[in-house]
Amino acid sequence: MHLDAFAHHGLGSSGLAILASIAERDGQSPTEIQSIASISRSTAYRQLGKLKNLGLVRHEGELYLLSPAGLEGVAGPT
Secondary structure, three states: OOOHHHOOOOOOOHHHHHHHHHHHHOOEEEHHHHHHOOOOHHHHHHHHHHHHHOOOOEEEOOEEEEEHHHOHHHHHHO
């Protein structure tokens, strides 16, 4: 588990579910993300904040979109 980047940043499976949701259809509201990812409202907002701070998503108006870093991936060489 120590090699899991999502767990390392406190994202877990809900963070991955949010990224998968946005990757499937870019430009979603938190309510849409919550519904598609099957997570609670508070978890959606908390994880969206973390993903935004990590530079993986961006917030435009009421919609969340994948950022360029989120599209490219942020993994460095191993």
